[in-house]
Amino acid sequence: MEGLTRKKLIRDLNRYKYFYLMLAPVIVWYVIFCYAPMYGVVTAFQDYVMHKGISGSAWVGLKHFRALQKDIFFWRAFRNSVIIALMRMAVEFPVPIILALLLNELRTKWFKSVMQTVMYLPHFLSWIICASILQTIFNADNGLFTLAMHQLFGAPLQNYVVPSTFRWFLVFTNIWKEAGWSMIIFIAAMAGIDPTLYEAAVVDGASRFQRCMHVTVPCISSTIIIVLILNIGSMLNTGFDQVFNMQNPLTLETGDIIDTYVTRTVMKDAKFSYASAIGLFNSVINTILLLLANKGAHLLGQPGIY
Amino acid sequence: MVLDRKRTAFDLFNVLLMLFVLLIILLPFWYVLVISLSSYSEYISNTYHLIPRSVTIDNYKKALGHTAALLRSLGISVTVTSAGIFISMILTTIGGYALSKSDLPGRNVLFVFFIITMFFSGGLVPFYIVVRKLGLANTLWAMILPSAMSTYNMILMKNYFLTIPDSLEEAARIDGYNDVAILFKVILPISTPVIAAVSLFYGVGYWNSYFNAYLFVSSSKLWPFQMYLRDLTIANASAARSGATSGPQVQEAFKMAVVYIGIIPVVLVYPFLQKYFAAGVMLGAIKE
Numbered sequence: 001m002e003g004l005t006r007k008k009l010i011r012d013l014n015r016y017k018y019f020y021l022m023l024a025p026v027i028v029w030y031v032i033f034c035y036a037p038m039y040g041v042v043t044a045f046q047d048y049v050m051h052k053g054i055s056g057s058a059w060v061g062l063k064h065f066r067a068l069q070k071d072i073f074f075w076r077a078f079r080n081s082v083i084i085a086l087m088r089m090a091v092e093f094p095v096p097i098i099l100a101l102l103l104n105e106l107r108t109k110w111f112k113s114v115m116q117t118v119m120y121l122p123h124f125l126s127w128i129i130c131a132s133i134l135q136t137i138f139n140a141d142n143g144l145f146t147l148a149m150h151q152l153f154g155a156p157l158q159n160y161v162v163p164s165t166f167r168w169f170l171v172f173t174n175i176w177k178e179a180g181w182s183m184i185i186f187i188a189a190m191a192g193i194d195p196t197l198y199e200a201a202v203v204d205g206a207s208r209f210q211r212c213m214h215v216t217v218p219c220i221s222s223t224i225i226i227v228l229i230l231n232i233g234s235m236l237n238t239g240f241d242q243v244f245n246m247q248n249p250l251t252l253e254t255g256d257i258i259d260t261y262v263t264r265t266v267m268k269d270a271k272f273s274y275a276s277a278i279g280l281f282n283s284v285i286n287t288i289l290l291l292l293a294n295k296g297a298h299l300l301g302q303p304g305i306y
Numbered sequence: 307m308v309l310d311r312k313r314t315a316f317d318l319f320n321v322l323l324m325l326f327v328l329l330i331i332l333l334p335f336w337y338v339l340v341i342s343l344s345s346y347s348e349y350i351s352n353t354y355h356l357i358p359r360s361v362t363i364d365n366y367k368k369a370l371g372h373t374a375a376l377l378r379s380l381g382i383s384v385t386v387t388s389a390g391i392f393i394s395m396i397l398t399t400i401g402g403y404a405l406s407k408s409d410l411p412g413r414n415v416l417f418v419f420f421i422i423t424m425f426f427s428g429g430l431v432p433f434y435i436v437v438r439k440l441g442l443a444n445t446l447w448a449m450i451l452p453s454a455m456s457t458y459n460m461i462l463m464k465n466y467f468l469t470i471p472d473s474l475e476e477a478a479r480i481d482g483y484n485d486v487a488i489l490f491k492v493i494l495p496i497s498t499p500v501i502a503a504v505s506l507f508y509g510v511g512y513w514n515s516y517f518n519a520y521l522f523v524s525s526s527k528l529w530p531f532q533m534y535l536r537d538l539t540i541a542n543a544s545a546a547r548s549g550a551t552s553g554p555q556v557q558e559a560f561k562m563a564v565v566y567i568g569i570i571p572v573v574l575v576y577p578f579l580q581k582y583f584a585a586g587v588m589l590g591a592i593k594e
Contacts, residue, residue, distance in 0.1 A: 037435075043431060144337050245536065275431045
């Protein structure tokens with residue numbers, strides 16, 4: 001029996017050797033850049049010193065997690081992350097679905113494709129470029145937005161990127177940049193709907209709105225749920241590039257999120273182990289959210305992600 | 307839908323709404339373009355910058371002709387982007403091809419091994435430590451190797467390879483080709499759409515990336531374009547707000563010209579990129 005399996009193994013290895021050879025560098029990359037960092041999570045339980053490495057640094061147990069409990073700046077970042085994530089979920093999430101439904105109803109083909117071309121474009125520009133543009137538009141002295149508010153509503157020339165509005169600023173500028181691109185997966189799902197369903201609905205006397213609500217929406221609902229699960233699973237760490245490039249010392253109060261706080265802890269304070277502990281805490285919460293969202297999808301009778 | 311031809315009030319409303327969306331998306335780009343084409347006096351006298359009264363390309367000339375730091379950063383971005391595409395494509399192609407062999411023993415385990423990384427990561431600090439310990443800090447490699455692979459793109463390629471009929475490979479095998487030769491001589495020549503699409507996705511990613519440079523490259527001499535721009539606009543404004551500016555303020559029109567220098571390459575490849583969107587999204591469905 002054992003001889004047989006060994007023989008089979010050798011035969012397989014020989015037959016597939018080139019494929020394993022091809023996979024080897026890929027596996028090495030994943031081990032180095034994905035799995036080694038996963039192991040590096042143990043630094044959260046150490047006082048990590050760069051030149052001593054993981055094996056040479058002292059173990060300190062839960063010290064950093066206890067410090068975390070009392071860190072008001074961490075809790076501020078945590079609260080901001082949750083609030084911004086919920087705002088994104090409530091306001092940003094439905095926008096691409098609604099836009100895709102409206103786009104789907106456009107009758108002129110060329111107009112539809114022009115719309116898509118323009119709406120996808122901002123996604124491919126970096127947040128540094130977009131933040132630079134937005135900075136100019138929201139310039140407190142002569143930005144287009146500031147002047148428009150002044151002319152149209154008599155608002156004073158002022159800085160709109162302030163703590164009280166910063167979260168909304170994030171939500172709406174992200175809609176401006178990403179809503180079009182987020183639409184693409186729903187557009188693809190709509191393209192896959194069987195046309196006979198619409199024909200049957202017409203025969204049954206369904207109006208256009210009814211066809212949309214009773215054919216289109218149910219047909220893309222599993223796509224909506226999958227996107228929702230993925231969003232929930234990563235809700236605390238989306239938008240880093242945006243927030244990192246838009247926040248400034250004045251807006252940290254409402255705009256500092258966990259990831260930007262971790263980045264500052266590493267780059268400005270070089271407190272590696274402490275930042276690692278925050279990262280681990282964040283990962284645990286993300287995992288729980290992902291599992292809950294997936295469970296929820298199963299309860300709704302949807303396949304979920306596994 | 308050609309089900310009923312009657313145009314209703316809803317159609318009119320929908321078109322107007324879409325035109326409004328178009329305006330919201332494009333207006334900022336137009337506004338910034340007008341500013342970038344303004345001379346200093348034009349910038350001062352034209353309040354809204356919506357209708358250009360005089361157009362000059364002086365800011366672009368200054369940026370591309372006399373700004374050594376910008377030119378150097380563009381050179382670095384071009385180097386990183388081209389080398390990055392090359393390395394990423396090799397890894398992604400061989401990985402995706404091997405994974406497309408559904409009878410490969412251990413394939414499912416490996417698939418899970420790759421997929422897990424889409425949902426779990428060690429976080430910033432361990433990643434930072436690994437890259438530093440590898441000695442990549444302050445080299446161009448720090449901007450290439452850590453982001454060389456995207457699991458999503460590998461699955462995209464795998465799914466494309468799955469659509470190629472096995473008979474082609476069998477014929478090549480009878481002709482005495484080994485699996486590596488089959489990939490390069492038989493499979494790749496008929497896979498140009500997916501190769502083009504994935505290369506472009508990687509290319510835009512490398513062109514836009516800044517964070518690895520922010521983390522690992524301390525000398526501004528090695529900064530890519532995005533870091534140069536970040537320093538010019540975002541970091542600069544941040545410093546101005548806290549009163550810590552040094553030297554003269556950079557003119558707004560010049561900054562916006564630099565912004566456009568960053569936009570133009572993306573817009574140039576965009577039509578090619580767009581050709582493959584829908585196919586990419588369909589192929590890339592993670593579920594098997």
